[in-house]
Amino acid sequence: MDFEVDETEMAGERPVKPTYTLYWAPGTASLAPLAILEEVGVPYALVRIDTRAGEHRGAAYRKVHPYGKVPAMLLPDGRPLFESAAICLHLGEAYPQCGLVPESRNHDRARLYQWMLFLAGTLYASYHRWYHAEQYIAGEAEQAALKARTEEMLIEQWAVVEAQSARREWLVGNRFSVADIYLATIAAWHPDQADFARRFPESQAIAEAVAERPAWQRAAALHEAS
Numbered sequence: 001m002d003f004e005v006d007e008t009e010m011a012g013e014r015p016v017k018p019t020y021t022l023y024w025a026p027g028t029a030s031l032a033p034l035a036i037l038e039e040v041g042v043p044y045a046l047v048r049i050d051t052r053a054g055e056h057r058g059a060a061y062r063k064v065h066p067y068g069k070v071p072a073m074l075l076p077d078g079r080p081l082f083e084s085a086a087i088c089l090h091l092g093e094a095y096p097q098c099g100l101v102p103e104s105r106n107h108d109r110a111r112l113y114q115w116m117l118f119l120a121g122t123l124y125a126s127y128h129r130w131y132h133a134e135q136y137i138a139g140e141a142e143q144a145a146l147k148a149r150t151e152e153m154l155i156e157q158w159a160v161v162e163a164q165s166a167r168r169e170w171l172v173g174n175r176f177s178v179a180d181i182y183l184a185t186i187a188a189w190h191p192d193q194a195d196f197a198r199r200f201p202e203s204q205a206i207a208e209a210v211a212e213r214p215a216w217q218r219a220a221a222l223h224e225a226s
């Protein structure tokens, strides 16, 4: 099975050949690397993966993502990279002039890794369990119980982020970074957005600040239009 590569110039007016290829699907964490590509302003191509049709499980896609998940990315040299947080961190580090990651010798860089892994490994995993309880346990009652417990865990986990963001404009070192983009991506998955805003006003403020950025808006428009 071959994928249709959309070489539409997504990065503004630059008439250049794409260097990155992002494999994406609506409603997934591909929004985060897409927003970062837009922030950085490098040319890229998009390949939409039809997860409903099971395209992500096919042999062709598994050459890009061996575990068959979205997102994944081909780097300019053609090598694949998967795990949304790794893609975000790599893009941020590849363009230090854009300031999306703190300097490598700065302690804030360590904090950035901490929050990216917490968001991706802990919160993302909880949302996955909440939305796809059937992948974790059989039986309707068991799934309902798992979801209820996961909702409690989500509250506990966001409280950790919230305590860190209190009185700070951004999550890491008081400057915008890939962690804020990742936070906004994950926060949008919360099943009750009003409750989220009420419980976690600082995290909500970060998500809203990210949503004001033109790069985010271009990326979100693509995700939402699909």
Ligand SMILES: N[C@@H](CCC(=O)N[C@@H](CS)C(=O)NCC(=O)O)C(=O)O
Residues within 6 Å of the ligand: 027, 028, 029, 051, 056, 068, 069, 070, 071, 082, 083, 084, 085, 120, 124, 128
């Ligand atoms: N840890 C991975 C998780 C990727 C993941 O679970 N992606 C979901 C979409 S949010 C997916 O591909 N689901 C399709 C499936 O599992 O069938 C990442 O951050 O990239």
